[in-house]
Amino acid sequence: xxKSQYTIGDLFGNKDFHQIVIPEIQRDYVWSIDNVEKLLxxxxxxxxxxxxxxxxxxxxxxxxxxxxxxxxxxxxxxKTKTISNVGxxxxxxxxxxxRRIFLIDGQQRLTTLYLILLATAIVNDKFSxxxxxxxxxxxxxxxxxxxxxxxxxxxxxxxxLLSGGKLNDVKNQxxxxxxxxxxxxxRSVLRNYEYIFQYINERKITLExxxxxxxxxxxxxxxxxxxxxxxxxxxxxxxxxxxxxxxKAELLEGLSEEEKIKGGEKWETWQNFFWKNKDDNSCxxxxxxxxxxxxxxIEQICRKPEKSVAKHSNYxxxxxxxxxxxxxxxxxxxxxxxxxxxxxxNKHFETVDFSRSxxxxxxxxxxxxxxxxxxxxxxxYQIFDFQNVKRLSRFFKNVIQLPDVAKNPDDQTVxxxxxxxxxxDNEYKDVTDLAQFKEISEFKTIxxxxxxxxxxxxxxxxxxxxxEAVEKEFWKCEDFSLxxxxxxxxxxxxxxxxxxxxxxxxxxxxxxxxxxxxxELFSNRSDKFLRALLTKGDYTIKDGYSTNLWADRYTFGNNxxxxxxxxxxxxxQKYIKRLLKDFIQLKSNGSESNQxxxxxxxTYLNNSPKKDWIYQFISNPKALKYCQExxxxxxxxxxxxxxxxxxxxxTDYKKLSTFIEE
Numbered sequence: 017x018x019k020s021q022y023t024i025g026d027l028f029g030n031k032d033f034h035q036i037v038i039p040e041i042q043r044d045y046v047w048s049i050d051n052v053e054k055l056l057x058x059x060x061x062x063x064x065x066x067x068x069x070x071x072x073x074x075x076x077x078x079x080x081x082x083x084x085x086x087x088x089x090x091x092x093x094x095k096t097k098t099i100s101n102v103g104x105x106x107x108x109x110x111x112x113x114x115r116r117i118f119l120i121d122g123q124q125r126l127t128t129l130y131l132i133l134l135a136t137a138i139v140n141d142k143f144s145x146x147x148x149x150x151x152x153x154x155x156x157x158x159x160x161x162x163x164x165x166x167x168x169x170x171x172x173x174x175x176x177l178l179s180g181g182k183l184n185d186v187k188n189q190x191x192x193x194x195x196x197x198x199x200x201x202x203r204s205v206l207r208n209y210e211y212i213f214q215y216i217n218e219r220k221i222t223l224e225x226x227x228x229x230x231x232x233x234x235x236x237x238x239x240x241x242x243x244x245x246x247x248x249x250x251x252x253x254x255x256x257x258x259x260x261x262x263x264k265a266e267l268l269e270g271l272s273e274e275e276k277i278k279g280g281e282k283w284e285t286w287q288n289f290f291w292k293n294k295d296d297n298s299c300x301x302x303x304x305x306x307x308x309x310x311x312x313x314i315e316q317i318c319r320k321p322e323k324s325v326a327k328h329s330n331y332x333x334x335x336x337x338x339x340x341x342x343x344x345x346x347x348x349x350x351x352x353x354x355x356x357x358x359x360x361x362n363k364h365f366e367t368v369d370f371s372r373s374x375x376x377x378x379x380x381x382x383x384x385x386x387x388x389x390x391x392x393x394x395x396x397y398q399i400f401d402f403q404n405v406k407r408l409s410r411f412f413k414n415v416i417q418l419p420d421v422a423k424n425p426d427d428q429t430v431x432x433x434x435x436x437x438x439x440x441d442n443e444y445k446d447v448t449d450l451a452q453f454k455e456i457s458e459f460k461t462i463x464x465x466x467x468x469x470x471x472x473x474x475x476x477x478x479x480x481x482x483x484e485a486v487e488k489e490f491w492k493c494e495d496f497s498l499x500x501x502x503x504x505x506x507x508x509x510x511x512x513x514x515x516x517x518x519x520x521x522x523x524x525x526x527x528x529x530x531x532x533x534x535x536e537l538f539s540n541r542s543d544k545f546l547r548a549l550l551t552k553g554d555y556t557i558k559d560g561y562s563t564n565l566w567a568d569r570y571t572f573g574n575n576x577x578x579x580x581x582x583x584x585x586x587x588x589q590k591y592i593k594r595l596l597k598d599f600i601q602l603k604s605n606g607s608e609s610n611q612x613x614x615x616x617x618x619t620y621l622n623n624s625p626k627k628d629w630i631y632q633f634i635s636n637p638k639a640l641k642y643c644q645e646x647x648x649x650x651x652x653x654x655x656x657x658x659x660x661x662x663x664x665x666x667t668d669y670k671k672l673s674t675f676i677e678e
Contacts, residue, residue, distance in 0.1 A: 022234050024129055025227030027105075028157045029149045036107070037116050038123050038160045044200040045166075047124045050380050052208050055102065055128055056215050058337045061330075062100035063225050069098065100230045102129065107234065122232075128208065129230070130158045135213040136223050138177060145223075147178050165193070166201040173205065183210055188563055188665060260287075260304045266343040279348045286355050293362075293375040302377030308346065309335050311354050313384070314392050315345040317433045325458070329426040332384065357394035364402055368409040381425035386412045388429060389436040396440045407447040407487075411467070414494055414501030420461050428461060435459050448475035466504050466514055476519035486524060493531045498538055498579050505583060506531045509593040533596050536609065538579070543640045546572050548599075548613045550634050551620035552591035557582055559647060562666040565659055567651040569666070574646040629658055632676055639675040648672075 028036070038045075105122035119126065130150070137146035150157045156174045160166040172191045177183070186192060186206065196202045264283055268276050290300035290307065312335060317328050335341060365372055368390075374383055390409050394400055412432065415421055421428045438453060451471040454463045470490060477483035493503045504514050510530035512522060537545050549555055550572075559571040559578065573579045582588055595616070602612035621635055632655065633639050640646070643660050649669070651657030658672035 022232055023228055024133065024230045024232075027232070027234065028130065028133065029227070034152055035116050035155060035157055035159045036126065037118050038127075038158070039118050045124065045127045045160075045204045046200055047128055047204060047208060049208065049211050050378075051124065052128055052211060053215075053381075054337050055125065056132070056212065057333050058102075059100050059132070059226070059230060060219055060221060061334065061337075062098050062229065063221050066098040066225060066229060067220070097229060102230060102232050104233045125232075126158060127205070128212075130156070131205065131209045131212050132216070133223070133226055134174060134177065135209065135216045136221060136226055139213070139216050140223055142223055143178050143180070151175070151178065160201060165195055165199050169196055169199070169202045170205065183213065184560060185563065188560075260301060260308060262340070263308065263343040263346060267346065267348055282348060282352055282355075286351065289355070289359065289362075290375065293372060295372075295376060303375050305339075306374070306377040306379060307354070307358065308351070309341070310379075310384075310388055310391060311351060312341065312345050313429075314354075314388055314395075314433055315350065317430055318392070318437050319345070321434060321437065325427050325430045328430040332381075332426045332429060336381070353398075354391065354395050356398055357391055360398075360400070361391070361394050361405070364405070367402075368406050369413060370409065381429070382416050382422065385416045385421065385425050385429045385432055389432045392433060392436050393440065397445065401445070404445050404447065410491065410494075411447050411450065411471075415462050415464075415467060417501040418461075418464065431458055431462060435462060446475075447471065451475070466502060469514060469517075470503070473519055473522060489524060489528050489531060492535070496535055496538070497576050498583060500580065503531075505589060505592070506534050508589060509534065509596050529600055530596055533600050533603075534592075537596075537599065541573065541579075543637060544610065544613045544617070546640060546646070547634045547637070548616045549591060549595050550630050551616055552594045553587070554630055555582055555585075555588045555591050557585070562649045562659075564666040565649045565651065565669070567649045567657070567659075569647055569649050569661070572640070572643070572646040572648075629653070629655065629672060632672055636675045639672065642670060642675070 102125055103122070105126065106120040107117045107122075108120065109117055133150060134146065137143065137150075151174060154171070154175065156170055158170075160170060169192075172189075173186065176186065176189060181189075183206075268279050271279060286307075287300055287304060290303040294300045294303055313332055316331055317323075320328075361368075361370075362375075370387060371378075371383070373379075374387060379387065386409070389412060390405060393408060394405065415432075416425070416428075435450065435453060439450060442449070442452070444450075444452070448471045450463065451468050453459050454468045473486060474483050477486060490503050493499055493506050494501045499505065507514055507517065507527065510523070510526045512527065556570045556572055557578065558568055560569045561567070562569050571578050573582050583592070598616050599609075599612050602615055603609065607615060617634060621631075624631060639660060642662060644662055645664050647661045647664070649659040649661065649666055651659065655673040655676060656671050659666065659669045660672060660675070662668040662670070
C-alpha cells in the first residue's frame with residue numbers, strides 16, 4: 017500500500033490485501049453510542065452537502081455540453097466533491113503474513129466504518145455486492161486477533177446478516193455462545209450495529225457516497241517518508257492548536273494592552289477551573305472547548321430566535337462534531353458571564369444530579385437538553401436561589417426521558433432554550449411559571465399535560481411546607497427507574513386520573529400509599545409478586561420468536577426495558593391498579609407484605625374455577641422459579657405446547673405440563 021490517502025471503498029475493497037487485522041496487543045472494540053453518533057452525524061452532514069451539489073446539476077445541463085466539455089465538467093465535479101475525512105489510520109504490513117495489514121491505531125473508527133458499510137448495504141439491498149467486495153472468501157475485510165471469540169463471532173455475524181438474518185434473533189443462533197456475553201468487543205458490535213442500522217434506515221445515505229467520499233489518511237509506519245507529508249498536512253489543518261487557544265488570540269486581538277492583560281488573566285482563571293476538573297484527561301482543553309460550545313449554542317439561539325428549529329438544530333449538530341470553531345458569538349465579557357454561572361453552579365452539581373464528566377467534555381445530546389437551559393438561567397440570575405435551580409434542573413431531567421423529546425434531543429434543546437429565554441424575559445424565577453407558556457405550540461412537547469399538572473399543583477400550595485411535601489412524594493415516584501420521570505401511572509392507580517384531578521380534589525396521602533406500595537412491589541419483583549399480578553390478568557408481553565420451538569416467546573418481565581413496556585399498556589395498568597388496591601387493603605388490616613401477596617394468591621385459587629395456563633403458573637410456584645429469565649414460549653392452549661425457558665435461549669426448556677400436580 018503505497019499511497020497515503022484512501023476512501024473507505026479503496027481501503028476495504030482493496031484487492032491487494034486480504035484483511036485488515038486488529039492484533040492481539042490492541043484493546044477491545046469499546047466505542048460508545050455517543051462516539052458512533054458523532055461519526056454518523058459528520059458523515060450524514062457531508063452526504064447532504066454532496067447531495068445538494070448534485071441536485072444543482074440537471075441532466076439537461078449535461079446534455080447541452082459537448083463530449084469534451086462534459087468530460088471536463090465531470091472531472092471538475094470529482095475534484096470539488098464533498099469529502100468526509102475521518103482522520104488518521106496507522107498500520108504496517110507483516111512480511112511473514114502476506115496480504116494482511118496490521119492496525120496500530122484507528123481500530124475503533126475502522127470497525128465502526130465497517131459496520132456502517134454493512135448496515136448501509138443491507139438497508140439498500142446490496143447483500144451480494146457487499147459479500148463480494150467486503151467479505152473476501154467468507155472472511156470479513158476486518159479481522160480480530162484480540163480474542164478468538166471476537167474473531168469467530170464477527171465472521172459468523174456478518175455472514176448471518178448477509179444471508180437475511182434478523183438482528184433481534186442473533187442470540188438465538190446455534191453459533192452464538194454463552195461466552196460471547198462476556199466479550200466487550202462482541203457486546204459493543206451488537207449494540208453499535210443496532211444503533212447504526214436504525215440511524216441509517218431513517219436517513220438517506222448511499223453506499224456510493226460512503227465508498228467514494230469518506231476518506232482517511234493511512235500512515236504505513238514502515239514507510240517513514242510519509243511522516244513529513246502527514247505532519248505538514250496536520251499542521252496546515254491546525255490540528256495541533258486547540259480551539260480555545262485560537263479563540264483566545266482572536267478575542268484579545270485589537271484590545272488595548274490593559275484590556276489584554278485583564279482578558280489574559282480571566283482566561284487563565286477559566287483554564288485553571290477546567291484543569292482542576294479534568295480528572296484523568298491529559299489536559300483541560302476538551303472540557304474548556306466543550307464549555308465554549310455551550311456558550312455558542314445558547315447565544316446562537318438567543319440572538320436569532322426567528323430562525324427555524326431545524327436550522328438551530330443543525331448548528332448544534334455541526335458544532336458538536338467540529339473540533340475547530342471560531343470566536344463568533346463570543347467575547348471576554350460573555351464567556352466570563354457564563355463562567356461565573358458555571359462556577360457557582362459547580363458547587364451544587366451532585367445535588368442537582370449533574371455529571372462532572374460534562375466538565376471534561378463528555379456531554380451528550382440529552383445532556384445538552386438538561387443542562388443548557390439551566391446554565392442560561394444561572395447566567396442571567398448571577399445571584400440565584402439554589403432551590404429554584406434544583407427545581408428547574410429536576411424539570412428538564414424528567415422531560416428528557418419523554419420518548420418524543422429523547423428521540424429528537426437537538427430539536428428539543430432549541431425549544432428548551434427558547435422556552436427559558438421567554439421565562440427570563442418575563443423575569444420569572446420559579447419553575448412553576450413555565451406553565452404560563454403551555455399554550456404555545458412549539459413548547460407542547462416539553463410542557464406535557466403531566467408536567468403542567470405538576471407545575472400548577474406546586475404553585476397552588478399556599479405554604480412552602482405543603483409544596484415541599486408534594487414535591488418530595490412526586491420526586492420519589494419520578495426517580496423510580498420504571499417510572500422514568502412520570503407519576504401518571506401511580507396517580508391513576510390511586511384513583512386520581514390525570515386530566516380529572518385538580519388541586520381541590522388531589523389527595524396526597526392516597527397518592528403516597530399507592531406510590532409506596534408500587535415502589536415496594538416493583539423494586540423486588542419477586543416470583544410471589546408476579547404470581548399475585550397474574551391473578552388480576554395476563555399481563556405478559558411478546559418477547560421475540562423461538563426458531564427452536566417455532567412459536568412466539570413471551571416474558572413475565574425480566575428487566576427494566578420489558579417492565580416499562582408492560583406498564584405502558586392500559587389493560588395492564590388496570591391489573592396493577594387492582595393488585596395495589598388489594599395489597600394496600602390487606603396491609604392496612606395488619607398483614608405483612610408477603611402474607612398479603614399470599615392471601616391475594618389463595619383467594620384467587622379458592623374462587624377461580626379455571627384451570628387454564630395462568631392458573632397453573634399461579635398454583636405451581638416451581639413453574640415460575642424454573643424460568644430464571646422469566647420467559648416462556650407459547651405454542652397453544654395445550655399445556656404440552658407451553659414451554660418454560662430455563663434461560664434466555666429455548667434450548668433448555670420444560671413443558672408446562674411437567675409442573676402440573678395431579
